[in-house]
Amino acid sequence: MNGEAKMAGVLTTRGIRIHTRRRTMRGYVLDGFLLLLSFLMLAPFLWMISTSLRLPQDSFSLPPAIFPTAFNVENYGQVFKQVPFTNFILNSLEISLIIVVGHIFISSMAAFAFARITFPGRNLIFIIFLAGLMIPGQVTIIPQFILISKLGLVDTHWALILPALINPLGIFMIRQMMMTISSTYDEAAYMDGASRMWVFLRVILPMVFPAVAVTSVMTFIGNWNDFFRPLIFLNTFEKMTLPLGMTVLNGTFGSGNLSAILAGVTLSLIVPLLFYMFGQKYLVEGITAGGLKI
């Protein structure tokens, strides 16, 4: 906050005071603009929620609602009655959470090997992993699909979980942070007879918490929102994730009841909202600490 005060030119010399006054004028314009933009950003959400409460026969009628004009909660009931919406949400949660936990465990173990243990082949493997960062999803998806179908895992959650457990970006981010820790920490622990696993879990891992947190948050967001892979791998309604389930919901109500679709959309915002409330702090801390140097 101090820095901004300085930037705004709150200093005692005369010239800068004039500067500050002019900036305030423009500041009002910017404030007005930001408030207007915020309203425009929020308006779609308001419309989604308001329309989700309309009677089905009014759902398409104009003028559109920005603020609720009716409270037909029945649309929400329809969402659960017509499609397995509870399954969609629980499947998405289950898949995203398993991926986050597995991915963090596997990535931080690999990062520990890369950052804290010296062994032949280490640097070569690290470079190969980094090269893996460059490989876009659509190059690997076709062979992955063939592999998954040969393993008989199509239309199972494993088809989504297994390939998502490996992401070189996570390994890279955690490794970068581990590299900044002084080696005296491990050495002291080894001196006391600690094992590698103990040093990893009790000494190093807690020290790279910001990197682990930001990787978790990003992994969760990425997999929660993933649409492409579920589209390819899942067919059974009951097994679908929320993003894919939205297309089912759209197909079920698309021509008749927009309100029911928007009730589903509104429900889909609950987990992201909770996640924002609890996760955004770690996201900001992690990006700050990591510095994202690529």
Place this chain on the structure above:
Amino acid sequence: MTKKSKDLLVGYLFLAPALLLFLVFIAEPVIASLILSFTKYNVITPSKFIGLDNFKAFFEDDRLGLVYWNTLKFVLILTPLHVVLGLLLALAVQRKIAKGLKYFYRTVFYFPVLATSAAVATAWSFMFNKEFGILNYFLSLFGIEGIPWMQSPNWVYLAVAIYSFWKFIGNAFLYYFIGLQNIPETLYEAAEIDGAGKLQRFMNITLPMLSPMLFFVLVTTLIGTTQIFDEPYLITGGGPGDASRSVNMYIYEIAFQKHQMGYASTVSISLFLAILAITALQFGFSKKWVSYDQE
């Protein structure tokens, strides 16, 4: 056991799960993609080696030029949109305003990034409807009537740009916002004492200090938009006709609707090479303007 051989064993034990998954789900698929591109394969009947036929088909494919051109349009529209507007927004919020207001803006701009993509995209596809869409309704209040968002090959790009801004601008915004907060205030104080003006301070302090974040946003946006799929698939359906069909949508169509795994691999490799070239170019160019030595 000596310390060296013990380190070797322990090192590979720690690495084992990641290495195994990497080999199975990244390394092997890359090699398999290369091999597949020389074959005809529909998953059910055994694959057949067909030499360069897929590559011949690649150069004779009428739709390919169009989907590449569409993807290039997405890249050219969406990259500056996020890289520049994200920065302007971050600069506007990173002023001397109340802390609560800052948190409010951050939440409003960032929350759509988290909002379940397919769900909000579905909602937006109704908002863009020509007859009963909320957008055209509000525009009509200003005398702008019946914009064919989904029916015109040009408007469809503006529709995707508007959605993309709403959904993802918070991403670039957040990176810049954090980057700006991490610039040491002493730099500005020193510059101010030296009599540097506002523009000078921006050009000589803000931009160089922010360059790693700028570079990160630029590279990730470029790579992301080159692979664009969700937005056209969910909002425009690739239409009208093929007017907004991206390369990735086309690959999806060949591989998973027509089951031509071989030819789909050929197209995906071409997109991979394009992404590789863009990224290499960016990294080569970055040495001229990105400065990492700021501590």
